[in-house]
Amino acid sequence: MRFSFMGKHGGSHPEENKSRTSQLPIVDATVPKILIFPVSMHIGAPAKPVVEVGDKVKVGQLIAEEGGFISANIYSSVSGEVIAIEKRPTAKGPTDSIIIKNDYEYTKADPIVEPGHSHEMDKDKIVETVRKAGIVGMGGATFPTAVKLSPPPGMTIDTLIINGAECEPYSTSDHRVMVEYADEIVDGINLARTLFPRLKQIYIGIEDNKPNAIEALRKASEDFDDITVRPLKTMYPQGSEKNLIKTLTNREVRPGGLPAEVRCVVMNTSTIRQCYRACEFGEPLIERIVSVSGTPIKEPKNLRVKIGTPMDSLIEDCGGFSEVPGKVLSGGPMMGQAVSDLGVVIIKGTTAVTVLTPEEANQGEEQDCIMCSECLNVCPVSLQPILISDAFERGNIDKAEELGAMDCIECGNCSFICPSKIPLLENIRNAKAAIKAKKEG
Amino acid sequence: MAQAIDVKGKLRTGPSPHIRKARTAAGVMTEVLIALIPPAIAAVFFFGWWVIGMLAIGIGTAVLAEYTYQKLTYKPIKIHDRSAMVTGALVALSLPVTAPIWMIIFGSLFAIIIVKQMNGGIGRNYFNPAVAARVVTKAFFTPWLANWVLPGGFLGSGYRGVDAIATATPLEYLGNGAQTVTEQVPGLWDLFMGFNLGGNIGETSKIAILIGMLYLIFRGVIHPKIPILYIVSTFLIMGFWSSFNFNFMMSHVLTGTLFFGATYMATDYSSGSLTPQGKTVFAIGCGVLTAFFRIVFDFPGGVGFAILIMNALAPYIDSKLMPRIYGHETRPQVDYDRQKSNS
Numbered sequence: 074m075r076f077s078f079m080g081k082h083g084g085s086h087p088e089e090n091k092s093r094t095s096q097l098p099i100v101d102a103t104v105p106k107i108l109i110f111p112v113s114m115h116i117g118a119p120a121k122p123v124v125e126v127g128d129k130v131k132v133g134q135l136i137a138e139e140g141g142f143i144s145a146n147i148y149s150s151v152s153g154e155v156i157a158i159e160k161r162p163t164a165k166g167p168t169d170s171i172i173i174k175n176d177y178e179y180t181k182a183d184p185i186v187e188p189g190h191s192h193e194m195d196k197d198k199i200v201e202t203v204r205k206a207g208i209v210g211m212g213g214a215t216f217p218t219a220v221k222l223s224p225p226p227g228m229t230i231d232t233l234i235i236n237g238a239e240c241e242p243y244s245t246s247d248h249r250v251m252v253e254y255a256d257e258i259v260d261g262i263n264l265a266r267t268l269f270p271r272l273k274q275i276y277i278g279i280e281d282n283k284p285n286a287i288e289a290l291r292k293a294s295e296d297f298d299d300i301t302v303r304p305l306k307t308m309y310p311q312g313s314e315k316n317l318i319k320t321l322t323n324r325e326v327r328p329g330g331l332p333a334e335v336r337c338v339v340m341n342t343s344t345i346r347q348c349y350r351a352c353e354f355g356e357p358l359i360e361r362i363v364s365v366s367g368t369p370i371k372e373p374k375n376l377r378v379k380i381g382t383p384m385d386s387l388i389e390d391c392g393g394f395s396e397v398p399g400k401v402l403s404g405g406p407m408m409g410q411a412v413s414d415l416g417v418v419i420i421k422g423t424t425a426v427t428v429l430t431p432e433e434a435n436q437g438e439e440q441d442c443i444m445c446s447e448c449l450n451v452c453p454v455s456l457q458p459i460l461i462s463d464a465f466e467r468g469n470i471d472k473a474e475e476l477g478a479m480d481c482i483e484c485g486n487c488s489f490i491c492p493s494k495i496p497l498l499e500n501i502r503n504a505k506a507a508i509k510a511k512k513e514g
Numbered sequence: 515m516a517q518a519i520d521v522k523g524k525l526r527t528g529p530s531p532h533i534r535k536a537r538t539a540a541g542v543m544t545e546v547l548i549a550l551i552p553p554a555i556a557a558v559f560f561f562g563w564w565v566i567g568m569l570a571i572g573i574g575t576a577v578l579a580e581y582t583y584q585k586l587t588y589k590p591i592k593i594h595d596r597s598a599m600v601t602g603a604l605v606a607l608s609l610p611v612t613a614p615i616w617m618i619i620f621g622s623l624f625a626i627i628i629v630k631q632m633n634g635g636i637g638r639n640y641f642n643p644a645v646a647a648r649v650v651t652k653a654f655f656t657p658w659l660a661n662w663v664l665p666g667g668f669l670g671s672g673y674r675g676v677d678a679i680a681t682a683t684p685l686e687y688l689g690n691g692a693q694t695v696t697e698q699v700p701g702l703w704d705l706f707m708g709f710n711l712g713g714n715i716g717e718t719s720k721i722a723i724l725i726g727m728l729y730l731i732f733r734g735v736i737h738p739k740i741p742i743l744y745i746v747s748t749f750l751i752m753g754f755w756s757s758f759n760f761n762f763m764m765s766h767v768l769t770g771t772l773f774f775g776a777t778y779m780a781t782d783y784s785s786g787s788l789t790p791q792g793k794t795v796f797a798i799g800c801g802v803l804t805a806f807f808r809i810v811f812d813f814p815g816g817v818g819f820a821i822l823i824m825n826a827l828a829p830y831i832d833s834k835l836m837p838r839i840y841g842h843e844t845r846p847q848v849d850y851d852r853q854k855s856n857s
Binding site for chain 2 (some may be wrong): 085087161242291315316319326327328330341375392393396397398399400401402406407408409410411412413415416429431434435436437439441442443444446447449453454455458459460463464472475476477480483485486488489490491492494495496498499502
């Protein structure tokens with residue numbers, strides 16, 4: 074166990090469990106016969122289907138268009154036929170989905186912009202292309218990237234942060250993208266220069282457990298003096314947007330505020346690469362890199378996956394299960410979502426599929442708090458999780474709010490570290506919901 | 515290829531995080547018990563085999579008291595969290611080898627029933643049970659406590675230290691206005707190792723306590739700043755008092771309950787500070803008060819009083835030193851004390 078003299082770490086050190094996949098090259102996943110596209114695979118309004126049952130679609134054809142300013146287009150990742158539009162299970166519950174039967178012809182639709190002209194694009198053209206490509210935050214947040222790239226007027230961006238921390242245990246998809254596509258990430262950064270003319274500093278933040286990714290990006294960016302590849306201490310949640318800004322610039326985003334208010338934009342490595350590919354090749358977001366790992370997985374892999382591929386297809390690609398799994402997660406073990414059905418598909422924000430044994434997923438038996446203060450020590454935003462949880466359990470919603478419940482970023486460190494196995498984050502989430510309900514009611 | 519294992523209906527759901535650190539509350543207490551082994555071994559070495567009997571009585575009484583109290587008050591039985599074992603061991607190690615059996619039992623009962631359980635049980639008591647017990651036994655039963663008995667060795671002293679010789683404590687020469695080390699005070703090496711040193715059985719060998727302290731620090735059970743700031747504060751105050759007479763300062767650090775209290779008592783979770791900065795203030799406060807009591811008063815037990823006073827102040831310190839939340843300009847100004855039953 075690690076300690077610091079001041080007693081406050083602002084993070085925890087879960088077992089990394091990345092070694093089974095971190096050095097494996099990305100390979101193509103098997104493309105399944107049936108692909109499912111939930112119309113809500115991003116933050117914001119659901120996309121509106123623009124195809125009907127029976128329609129033939131091509132690879133890269135728009136199948137659902139954005140349903141508002143904060144929303145995103147959805148494209149087919151295969152060619153084939155729309156066979157149904159109906160509710161299907163997702164990690165967040167049943168969602169309207171477009172179901173496409175793959176014809177394995179891979180007939181391509183026209184690119185969204187003419188390829189090869191990204192360096193000539195102006196600011197508006199780049200934002201428009203990113204919006205059209207349906208790009209959302211691919212690190213899991215799934216916030217529409219075009220919105221992020223258009224900060225409100227009056228806000229100057231002087232710092233661009235590329236988030237390659239990848240602090241979730243087991244996950245290695247960003248790691249592989251950085252090692253294998255470092256040049257495309259740097260190309261994406263150079264596109265962003267057009268977007269933010271006042272840019273002074275560009276950081277690429279990578280946890281120091283990925284030396285080959287650090288090296289690859291240093292090499293790819295060696296011609297640019299303003300790009301700094303910054304190794305970060307391996308600590309969860311190093312990749313949280315707010316904390317990354319603080320670590321790299323010593324600026325803090327106010328509660329409920331945008332990073333743009335402190336002149337920063339933070340983008341995930343896969344997202345910036347995707348922006349480049351959209352502008353340069355006219356490619357919409359139809360595939361992504363997903364790491365599939367965990368003790369019950371026979372042959373863990375880093376896979377290039379068509380959006381809409383169900384998890385069971387990926388698990389088969391990885392040789393299936395070697396033992397009965399306890400939990401299957403969309404994402405990593407700290408912030409991922411448990412699914413009860415392996416028909417749940419890979420969407421734009423799925424970084425990883427993590428499978429835990431029943432023992433690994435054991436939450437332990439809850440006991441009385443011993444006041445060890447570990448939850449305070451590991452909270453990245455300096456909350457006192459036990460007090461908020463305690464106030465909620467006693468029905469004191471006002472105190473929970475005064476103690477800062479709404480500032481919780483839900484990283485899960487408090488629940489993870491608690492020796493008394495108190496479901497701290499669960500209580501804080503419930504407190505947040507109660508505070509919101511009280512305000513609205 | 516079909517999946518060999520059918521998972522339908524077998525997958526668990528539930529909110530994130532999906533993994534938990536292996537350490538449990540009982541595991542933390544086990545670590546403390548392990549860290550008490552070096553001073554316990556030193557106690558047996560210096561004061562004889564009866565130490566084992568004292569520990570058995572202290573721990574046995576504490577566990578039985580907790581069980582009985584919880585049974586009689588229809589509360590869930592929680593002796594498996596091992597915190598009562600820690601308290602019982604601390605009570606026993608805080609007494610001299612001549613302490614009568616009834617006093618060990620009284621100390622454990624007082625610690626568990628009055629200080630711990632009647633204040634809400636684990637994690638809710640404001641005062642450290644073992645410290646409160648030692649202060650109370652000292653205050654009321656001094657006639658039965660020949661405090662400073664010279665050790666007789668493993669076989670030498672035996673049951674209740676019949677061969678023990680009671681003498682004045684070094685603190686009587688070091689404290690109460692003294693500013694220099696007189697010849698009645700043992701040398702620093704003897705103070706550090708515990709050679710020819712009388713006192714409460716667990717407290718004489720500082721090297722044994724240091725091993726326990728380092729174990730707790732490296733196992734991540736205690737915050738290093740608590741024992742370090744506590745001891746350094748006493749050291750520095752004694753420095754100011756004695757015009758930086760190094761021998762005097764070190765003699766104070768290595769005498770009495772300071773090392774033991776700083777390692778095993780000021781670091782108690784429930785009665786200490788919760789917030790990171792609160793811990794700093796708490797530890798320095800303990801050190802300053804200990805030095806003050808030693809300089810000004812002519813009674814033993816300054817460490818116990820210092821810790822109890824800081825225990826009482828800890829909730830107030832915490833409420834004033836709540837950590838500033840990310841993105842906020844000021845600390846939260848909230849009156850909230852989870853140890854209070856009606857917060």
